[in-house]
Amino acid sequence: MTPERWDAVERLYHAALECGLDQRDRFLASACEGDEALRAEVESLLAHGLAASDFLASPPADELRAAIASRLDHRVSAPGQYVGQTFGPYTIVTWLASGGMGDVYRAVDTRLNRTVAVKVLPQQPWCDPERQLRFRREAEIVSNLNHPHICTVHDIGVHDGVDYIVMEYIEGETMQQCLARGSLPLARALEYSVQIVDALDKAHRRGVVHRDLKPGNVMITAAGIKLLDFGIATRMTAPTARLGDAPDPTSHGAIAQEPAMATPRYASPEQLEGKGVDARTDIFSFGATAYEMVTGRAAFEGETRSVVIRSVLQEEPSPIRELAPAVPNAVARTLARCLAKAPDERWQTASDLLFELRSLAADNSLDGGVAMRAAPKSPWRERAWWLAAVAAAVLLPLMFTASRLGSDRATPNAPDLRFDVWPEADTAFAASFDVPFALAPDGRSLAYVAVGADGVRRLWLRRFDGASERAQQIAGAEDANTPFWSPDGAWVGFFSRQRLLKVRVSNARVQIVATHAASMAGATWGADGVILFPTGPGGLSRVSADGGPMSAATTGDGSHFWPQFIGDGRRFLYAAARTNGIRLGSVSGEPSRLLMKVPLRISSLGYTHGYIFFGQDASLFARAFDERTLEVSGEPIELLTGIPITQLGRMPFSISAAGPLAFWRYAGGTPATLQWLIEDGRTEPAIEGPARYVGFDLAPDGRRLAFSRRNVDGGADVWVRDLRTSAETRLTFHGFAFAPRWSPDGRRLAFTAT
Numbered sequence: 001m002t003p004e005r006w007d008a009v010e011r012l013y014h015a016a017l018e019c020g021l022d023q024r025d026r027f028l029a030s031a032c033e034g035d036e037a038l039r040a041e042v043e044s045l046l047a048h049g050l051a052a053s054d055f056l057a058s059p060p061a062d063e064l065r066a067a068i069a070s071r072l073d074h075r076v077s078a079p080g081q082y083v084g085q086t087f088g089p090y091t092i093v094t095w096l097a098s099g100g101m102g103d104v105y106r107a108v109d110t111r112l113n114r115t116v117a118v119k120v121l122p123q124q125p126w127c128d129p130e131r132q133l134r135f136r137r138e139a140e141i142v143s144n145l146n147h148p149h150i151c152t153v154h155d156i157g158v159h160d161g162v163d164y165i166v167m168e169y170i171e172g173e174t175m176q177q178c179l180a181r182g183s184l185p186l187a188r189a190l191e192y193s194v195q196i197v198d199a200l201d202k203a204h205r206r207g208v209v210h211r212d213l214k215p216g217n218v219m220i221t222a223a224g225i226k227l228l229d230f231g232i233a234t235r236m237t238a239p240t241a242r243l244g245d246a247p248d249p250t251s252h253g254a255i256a257q258e259p260a261m262a263t264p265r266y267a268s269p270e271q272l273e274g275k276g277v278d279a280r281t282d283i284f285s286f287g288a289t290a291y292e293m294v295t296g297r298a299a300f301e302g303e304t305r306s307v308v309i310r311s312v313l314q315e316e317p318s319p320i321r322e323l324a325p326a327v328p329n330a331v332a333r334t335l336a337r338c339l340a341k342a343p344d345e346r347w348q349t350a351s352d353l354l355f356e357l358r359s360l361a362a363d364n365s366l367d368g369g370v371a372m373r374a375a376p377k378s379p380w381r382e383r384a385w386w387l388a389a390v391a392a393a394v395l396l397p398l399m400f401t402a403s404r405l406g407s408d409r410a411t412p413n414a415p416d417l418r419f420d421v422w423p424e425a426d427t428a429f430a431a432s433f434d435v436p437f438a439l440a441p442d443g444r445s446l447a448y449v450a451v452g453a454d455g456v457r458r459l460w461l462r463r464f465d466g467a468s469e470r471a472q473q474i475a476g477a478e479d480a481n482t483p484f485w486s487p488d489g490a491w492v493g494f495f496s497r498q499r500l501l502k503v504r505v506s507n508a509r510v511q512i513v514a515t516h517a518a519s520m521a522g523a524t525w526g527a528d529g530v531i532l533f534p535t536g537p538g539g540l541s542r543v544s545a546d547g548g549p550m551s552a553a554t555t556g557d558g559s560h561f562w563p564q565f566i567g568d569g570r571r572f573l574y575a576a577a578r579t580n581g582i583r584l585g586s587v588s589g590e591p592s593r594l595l596m597k598v599p600l601r602i603s604s605l606g607y608t609h610g611y612i613f614f615g616q617d618a619s620l621f622a623r624a625f626d627e628r629t630l631e632v633s634g635e636p637i638e639l640l641t642g643i644p645i646t647q648l649g650r651m652p653f654s655i656s657a658a659g660p661l662a663f664w665r666y667a668g669g670t671p672a673t674l675q676w677l678i679e680d681g682r683t684e685p686a687i688e689g690p691a692r693y694v695g696f697d698l699a700p701d702g703r704r705l706a707f708s709r710r711n712v713d714g715g716a717d718v719w720v721r722d723l724r725t726s727a728e729t730r731l732t733f734h735g736f737a738f739a740p741r742w743s744p745d746g747r748r749l750a751f752t753a754t
Helices: 003-018 021-032 036-046 052-057 062-074 129-143 175-179 186-205 279-295 305-314 329-338 350-361 379-383 398-405
Strands: 090-099 102-109 114-120 153-159 162-168 218-221 224-227 370-372 419-421 437-439 445-451 457-463 472-478 480-485 491-496 499-504 510-515 530-534 540-544 560-565 571-576 581-586 593-597 606-608 611-616 619-626 631-641 653-655 661-663 675-677 683-685 693-698 704-710 716-722 728-730 737-742 749-753
Touching: 003 021, 003 036, 021 036, 021 305, 090 114, 129 153, 129 162, 175 218, 175 279, 186 218, 186 224, 186 279, 186 350, 186 631, 279 329, 279 350, 329 350, 437 480, 437 653, 437 661, 445 480, 445 491, 457 480, 457 491, 472 480, 472 491, 472 499, 472 510, 510 540, 530 560, 560 606, 593 631, 606 653, 611 631, 611 653, 704 737, 716 737, 716 749
Parallel strands: 693 737
Antiparallel strands: 090 102, 102 114, 114 162, 153 162, 218 224, 370 419, 370 661, 437 445, 445 457, 457 472, 480 491, 491 499, 499 510, 530 540, 560 571, 571 581, 581 593, 606 611, 611 619, 619 631, 653 661, 675 683, 693 704, 704 716, 716 728, 737 749
């Protein structure tokens, strides 16, 4: 900090001391003119414990003079002072910004020749160890949140006593800068809202509360938003803790609330009152941010900090539709619920809020149907239209896209396949661990598995070329799963009762290919008549489509799933669970090799037109693949969001060779309402509203119900519900907990986990 800067600090300090305590906020807001760093310095001195009377008795006070002299000696917080220096392998190039938890610089990683952002904790003599601990905790927390809408941490280190964090460099502008120009179009606001809440959901699943969500901590990039600055994030306390209780400083990662650290305009009432926090705290902050996105005005306003705090605690924001009449009622109600003063009246989880927002943002909402339609546009799609050609019916009309790709399989009069597909009356799409549908190579037919009123899963064929408006049920295909097509579209393969079967499309005759064969994680049919599929733990199996013995197609590297032949009909892609990677294998016996790693977990795969399709965290991506060099290239392209991934990486989508894409946003499992069975045969709801349950158990005292319930992303966690108060407590957060069972004394729960 320069001496001139400290002249201003000292001058404002003098003036602030002459103001009454109730006038200081207003004075500093006016005098600092938006310079938050200057105001913070003055406020830190005012909090230093110097009384006005002591200062007037001997101006300037010895403590103040010593503090100023010490700071001038160090001069460590001057913006840009580290430009040109080298922190380990990182050369600092340009100062970018300063905030409450440090200065941010653009730097170059000299090892990998890439641009990164380096966040530096200024070395200050008045820093307490807790500030350093908080800075380092930010790196630890974010490094465990691998998500496309959360800024990635690459490294952490210390240089000459200065702590620093190395993060991905993000180009764009903050939401705060964007909103300075006014409100966002509703579609854009919903798109960004979905991405923000998706990131929050990921953090909350890891037990992390951000605590400082605001437009200034949301970066808008060409590919969407990035959630920044977990500097005051904390870990949630034990699942049984209720919001409003005093936080437990001994719990893992828990820290006492510091109301002044969060920005009051976006902070929740419980934060401002110094109470404990949980996921609902971030939901309130999101609500304040989203309110500003759709109205162009802050939900809580005031000239001074104290006025803003009073507004958050006591006043209701103006109704959204009064400020923005074009906003639909459903959107306004959803956001208003986020801003409820009482945490119990808000959305209770980011997952539930995310489900609602995705429903609002979707065109022709699916409500459980398989959809074949265009994905919503985003800025990068408009700038990179040629990339959109990877999935014809997803992003562009089929005929136009086919001509761009030069596909010899596309016909000039191919229909534009953009519509919802529903199963026949009195049936429902089967929901299990397989992908229950598959598009034909020409995109004109769909094979799918549906459950009838008798509970039996059967195979159906549906055509989209106008030949018939009804789907055809295939006789002899009971208990079917995992349908897949032959390359010429003449056959559909499927599994049933430990057998691999095929049905000829022209006459619906079913034939057995192999016995003692089962798969719930994909299958693929090559041009040379070879079928690949996983048969359980271990590698892939192969068999001739004409029948014959089965043999191993891949070995080693753990379990293999979701095979997909590429264009040459000999090589194939598959997902390797142990290494979280997509590998390339060959039916000719060539050694397999890793093509790419996936950051979270494996998923169903698709392949067409030199692009690999895969899922990560409920989003569908495509990545370019060169069949000549057999290498991937470029960065993955996000195509769609809100498609759940469940066990074995099941992500319900299917891509045809001609381009159309079918996908299903249903997470698996049949929604049901838990009911009490009364002695006289009547039933009464135990829990209002349907959900997808994966096991439940009543406690020995009859007052609590433990259950595993699926969320929108397909994961399942264990909850306990107090049947007297209807209060629910979440016990697991990893998404793979099922079938809870109480101990005889009602003090413990056992459950299965994968």
